[in-house]
Amino acid sequence: MTTQTPATPQHRLVIVGGGFGGLETVNYLRNTDIAITLIDQRNHHLFQPLLYQVATSTLATSEIAWPIRHLLRKYKKVKTLLGTVESVDTAARTVVTADGEAIPYDTLVLATGARHAYFGHDDWEPYAPGLKTLEDATTIRRRILTAFEAAEREPDPGRRGEYLTFVIIGGGPTGVEVAGTIADLARDTLKGDFRVIDPATARVILIEGGPRVLSAFSEDMSAYAKQALEKLGVTVHLGNPVTECHADGVEFGGQSLRAKTIIWAAGVQASPAAKWLNAPADRAGRVMVNADLTAPGHPEIFVIGDTATVANGGKGMVPGIAPAAKQQGVHIAKTIKARLAGDQRPRPFTYRHAGDLATIGKRAAVTDFGWIKLKGYMAWWLWGLAHIYFLIGLRNRLAVALSWLWISITGARSARLITQKDAAEEVGVRSHTP
Known part of the structure; x- marks a missing residue:
């Protein structure tokens, strides 16, 4: 009798946030054998640099926002969920949503963005x-x-x-x-x-x-x-x-x-991702990530965009702008690919300011x-x-x-x-x- 070798289970990647960084990660991994789940509390991707033009009557909302499901409709291995994440169980490696669902992951990407901050007011x-x-x-x-x-x-x-x-x-x-x-x-x-x-x-x-x-x-x-x-x-x-x-x-x-x-256009406060991970954070609540964009003590968790504070070599910190988030999304996608190919070496992120x-x-x-x-x-x-x-x-x-x-x-x-x-x-x- 011939014994069949059990199939290797698909790597489970969960991405929280459908902004620039999250979508860029999906785009670079869309043709890989990875089961991707994208979770966002809104059903649309927003081109935030032009958001002020909606606020000042220049553009309509539909001109700077697109349904996430529509953007990812051709990516058959990508599952999109509308929901709000309330916590991360790092021991069980699950993301817990507001309705109590626990979504398992092998690799987690937190790209949850930021809100405006009033400096204690x-x-x-x-x-x-x-x-x-x-x-x-x-x-x-x-x-x-x-x-x-x-x-x-x-x-x-x-x-x-x-x-x-x-x-x-x-x-x-x-x-x-x-x-x-x-x-x-x-x-x-x-x-x-x-x-x-x-x-x-x-x-x-x-x-x-x-x-x-x-x-x-x-x-x-x-x-x-x-x-x-x-x-x-x-x-x-x-x-x-x-x-x-x-x-x-x-x-x-x-x-x-x-x-x-x-x-108000004076300051931002990151999402509570640092609290979910019990990770060190800066004054704005951004996770102080490692050079390779992973959370301290959790190489399986990446934090990017406005959710993270990232050192830019000797040039201060990486700015919280769309091009930086997109570059970070590409970087972690390449890192995930390398890891699945057997290369576990840390890959420091390098920001290129345009x-x-x-x-x-x-x-x-x-x-x-x-x-x-x-x-x-x-x-x-x-x-x-x-x-x-x-x-x-x-x-x-x-x-x-x-x-x-x-x-x-x-x-x-x-x-x-x-x-x-x-x-x-x-x-x-x-x-x-x-």
């Missing part, structure tokens, strides 16, 4: 929403648009001015981009739409606690960004962090500023690729081409490109929709509450 969040999800973007869009609606109905000039004051906290790329786009929206897009108010009188105020905006850029680029914002009508305050945030406005530098719309980009309004930007630095209109075109290139699908690339071209020529934005059910009620409450 979580009570500020209701007054100053951050921008990390589609829900955040539509909330901010609603608050911006309803502020103009409330101002149109407000008979008191002082309160009308509060509705027409928009405060952005944080002078990084998101803060700069949001401030510039709101200024364009008020002074260009909404021109002629109202009968009582002049939207162009809206005050857009950017508050940065540090000495300059866009601190990751060179000083000359940072100075240009500040000048470009001021040219759009944005007031920039530097060197004084916000000390209080409430329903009527903010306090900073010993002064009070009354405003009904506040947007450059920094930020846009300021609809006709200016700064780009810094090290070997070349651009600012102004040419930088804006380069910024746009780079973002269009990384969008998924020809239809979305064409839609976004046409939207930007139309806005650049006419100033009109077609995504000025107040979609939440309570929008009209909120206008009434805000405009008549003493």
Whole structure:
């Protein structure tokens, strides 16, 4: 009698998070004999670099987000689950979801991202929403648009001015981009739409606690960004962090500023992955991973993207941006392949920085690729081409490109929709509450 050798069980890879890093890992392992399970608490992959354009009525949600199942539909060995992970049992090697399901793994990738952080002032969040999800973007869009609606109905000039004051906290790329786009929206897009108010009188105020905006850029680029914002009508305050945030406005530098719309762009807090693993973390909660992106004491667990803090040789830390997450996804995919082929040697991750980009309004930007630095209109075109290139699908690339071209020529934005059910009620409450 011939004895058959039992089949080697498939290697089980579980990826938590369908962002840039998680999807890149799947893409590089899609043709391997690995059973892959991707878990995400949302059913869509989000192109986060353009999320602020949804918040400021430039793009529609469908233009920067895609159903994960659709993206992975051709990968027959990839299973997609919609669910929220609540813990990781490292001893049993299982991921536990909110409904109690325990999903086994041989290798685990945590790419769970981050949320906005308020530096110990979580009570500020209701007054100053951050921008990390589609829900955040539509909330901010609603608050911006309803502020103009409330101002149109407000008979008191002082309160009308509060509705027409928009405060952005944080002078990084998101803060700069949001401030510039709101200024364009008020002074260009909404021109002629109202009968009582002049939207162009809206005050857009950017508050940065540090000495300059866009601190990751060179000083000359940072100075240009500040000048470009001021040219759009944005007031920039530097060197004084916000000390209080409430329903009527903010306090900073010993002064009070009354405003009904506040947007938070000042900091992030990682997911609770470090707590799941009982791993060391930095002040933002990011797991302090080994050089090969594995969690300390757990070579079978990789942590990437905004969930991890990664040393970049002698050049500080790897930035929490999409290209870095994609590179990390490729790195761990290659590491997994090597391990399954019998090569168990550690593979240190090396980050290749392609450059920094930020846009300021609809006709200016700064780009810094090290070997070349651009600012102004040419930088804006380069910024746009780079973002269009990384969008998924020809239809979305064409839609976004046409939207930007139309806005650049006419100033009109077609995504000025107040979609939440309570929008009209909120206008009434805000405009008549003493």
